[in-house]
Amino acid sequence: DVKVTQSSRYLVKRTGEKVFLECVQDMDHENMFWYRQDPGLGLRLIYFSYDVKMKEKGDIPEGYSVSREKKERFSLILESASTNQTSMYLCASSPGDRANTEAFFGQGTRLTVV
Amino acid sequence: KNEVEQSPQNLTAQEGEFITINCSYSVGISALHWLQQHPGGGIVSLFMLSSGKKKHGRLIATINIQEKHSSLHITASHPRDSAVYICAVRGGSNYKLTFGKGTLLTVNP
Numbered sequence: 001d002v003k004v005t006q007s008s009r010y011l012v013k014r015t016g017e018k019v020f021l022e023c024v025q026d027m028d029h030e031n032m033f034w035y036r037q038d039p040g041l042g043l044r045l046i047y048f049s050y051d052v053k054m055k056e057k058g059d060i061p062e063g064y065s066v067s068r069e070k071k072e073r074f075s076l077i078l079e080s081a082s083t084n085q086t087s088m089y090l091c092a093s094s095p096g097d098r099a100n101t102e103a104f105f106g107q108g109t110r111l112t113v114v
Numbered sequence: 115k116n117e118v119e120q121s122p123q124n125l126t127a128q129e130g131e132f133i134t135i136n137c138s139y140s141v142g143i144s145a146l147h148w149l150q151q152h153p154g155g156g157i158v159s160l161f162m163l164s165s166g167k168k169k170h171g172r173l174i175a176t177i178n179i180q181e182k183h184s185s186l187h188i189t190a191s192h193p194r195d196s197a198v199y200i201c202a203v204r205g206g207s208n209y210k211l212t213f214g215k216g217t218l219l220t221v222n223p
Contacts, residue, residue: 033210040215041215042200042213042214042215042216043200043202043211043213044213045210045211048210058210090156090157092157101162102147102159102162103147103159103202103211104159105149105156105157105158105159106156107155107156108155108156108157110154
């Protein structure tokens, strides 16, 4: 079974802190994604990566950065956390760049910024 | 950009009822996904479709490419089916997904 593991289920951080959300997948997938999920807005893509050290901005990259130094690990960084970044964050991975491939999701990290 | 609309937003059913959730999209796609999210939980992929129909247990997913429409059916619904069901589409060779806002299903015993 493919496993996408996020480092924390719940996280509480203070405004202005630098926050790291970690995601690891064990199926050698090329593509990895970070989404945030908010009530009434659904899932929105923050960043994705299609290879080690490669990244592209998604729909809402402002206030975030990412790091992919190894194929299995994709980190989301909140440079200076703000209350409007309180959300559920979901990581996903998928194999290759073929269109018809399944995506696999982590269990989510609920981040609260106070 | 593809617009993905799901209906209904909320659905309450009695155990045993037949459930249908609909998904419409605006631009041609290469694949459509149905996903399930339990409260507080991660997301699980139920189906990936590019044409026709797929069945897994009590779940059936259909897609009509010409009409840009897909349905997810649950037969003999059960309280454990209570979850948010999300439709997502992928266009062309682009591996990014566009998501609907989800349908919250509650099945009462």
